[in-house]
Amino acid sequence: MVKLNKIYTKTGDKGTTGLASGDRVAKHNIRIASYGTVDETNAALGLAIIALEPSDEKYDDLKAMILRIQNDLFDLGADLATPEIPGAPEPEYPPLRITAEQVTRLENEIDQLNEELEPLRSFVLPGGTALAAYLHLARTVSRRAERLMVELSETENEIVSTEALQYINRLSDLLFVMSRYVNDKGKTDILWTPGQNRS
Numbered sequence: 001m002v003k004l005n006k007i008y009t010k011t012g013d014k015g016t017t018g019l020a021s022g023d024r025v026a027k028h029n030i031r032i033a034s035y036g037t038v039d040e041t042n043a044a045l046g047l048a049i050i051a052l053e054p055s056d057e058k059y060d061d062l063k064a065m066i067l068r069i070q071n072d073l074f075d076l077g078a079d080l081a082t083p084e085i086p087g088a089p090e091p092e093y094p095p096l097r098i099t100a101e102q103v104t105r106l107e108n109e110i111d112q113l114n115e116e117l118e119p120l121r122s123f124v125l126p127g128g129t130a131l132a133a134y135l136h137l138a139r140t141v142s143r144r145a146e147r148l149m150v151e152l153s154e155t156e157n158e159i160v161s162t163e164a165l166q167y168i169n170r171l172s173d174l175l176f177v178m179s180r181y182v183n184d185k186g187k188t189d190i191l192w193t194p195g196q197n198r199s
Contacts, residue, residue, distance in 0.1 A: 118186030
C-alpha cells in the first residue's frame with residue numbers, strides 16, 4: 001500500500017527525480033516525460049468523468065470503463081517508472097507491469113462500443129458535446145504519450161514492454177470510439193470538410 005505523509009521532499013530541487021529503482025535522472029529524461037504524459041492523459045480523463053451527467057444511467061458502463069482506464073494508467077506509470085534492466089538480479093517484489101489481459105480488455109471495449117456507431121464518413125473534429133471534447137483531449141494526450149514511449153523504446157539500453165506499447169496504442173483508439181459514442185453514437189459528430197474555408 002502506498003503511503004504519502006509528506007508532499008514536498010526537496011529532493012528534486014536540482015532538476016532530478018527518482019525512479020522506482022532508486023536511480024535519479026533528469027526531470028526532462030525521456031522516461032520521465034513518458035510517464036508524466038501518461039499522467040496528463042489520466043488528468044484529462046478526470047475532466048471527462050466530471051462531464052458525465054451523474055443522473056444519466058445510460059453512461060454507467062462508460063464511466064466504469066474510464067475508471068478502469070484511470071487505474072490502468074497508474075499501472076502503466078509504475079511500469080515505466082521501473083526500468084527493466086537485462087541481467088539485473090530479480091527484485092524482491094516483482095515490478096508492476098501492463099499485461100496482455102489489460103490490452104485485450106481495451107480491444108473488447110472498442111469492439112463493443114464501435115458496433116453501435118454510425119459509419120464514419122470523414123475525419124471527426126473534436127467537439128459535439130463537452131464530454132466528447134474531453135475524451136478527444138485525452139485521446140490526443142495519450143497519442144503524445146505513445147510517441148514518447150516509442151522514442152524511449154528506441155533509446156539505447158531502454159526497454160518498454162510490448163504490452164505497454166500496445167496498451168497506449170489501443171487506448172487512443174478506444175477514446176476516439178468513446179468520443180463518437182457520446183455524440184449520440186456518431187449522429188452528432190462534427191465532420192471535417194476538406195478545404196471548406198479556402199478562398
